[in-house]
Amino acid sequence: MVSSIATYISLPGHTAEAMTHWHEIFGGELTILRYGDTGMEGLPFTPDPEAVAHSTLTLPNGAIAAGDSMGDGTDYPIRGTAYSLLVTTDTADEARGYIDGFLDAGGTTNMPFEKAPWGDWYGQVFDRFGVMWAFSTSDA
Structure with a gap:
């Protein structure tokens, strides 16, 4: 296990x-x-x-x-949607706080944090290093 x-x-x-x-x-x-x-x-x-x-x-x-990475030819592109981290929060305000932290530090919005078609709140940001962070909450 x-x-x-x-x-x-x-x-x-x-x-x-x-x-x-x-x-x-x-x-x-x-x-x-x-x-x-x-x-x-x-x-x-x-x-x-x-x-x-x-x-x-x-x-x-x-x-x-x-x-x-050790620069031995295995450096892969970071910025993209193939690799991302999904953060699930208890509230939409908590998610917005994390998103604002990334944006304030030089990140960019990939998908606005808003009500998704499946009913949850969802959005994506790229941090200043090119890593994509997705945020989700079922908070109404």
Whole structure:
């Protein structure tokens, strides 16, 4: 049985900044481990000691994990709708607060937060790093 599932994002060299930003918006507990702090030797690549080896933002009902990509030709486009995070909130006002946090910090609206055809509130924003965040609530 699966005990938990977390989203893992590989970012091109700005994981610490993105995770710190998301921590400012959502709160929770943030841990960041840089390669220079790991003592790892014998890796098949030579990472920048300041690069993020692993980070986790633990929230009451989930987690986001991330690390810096190593630039070995596996950097995939971040901005798009193929990868996104869905945040379900208790109220529409709570969702609007998170959305405003992203927009105030340089994000852009992808889909306005409004009543959806299925009856819930739904909307999407791209944060300043290109990650798409979708917000949903059944709050009337």
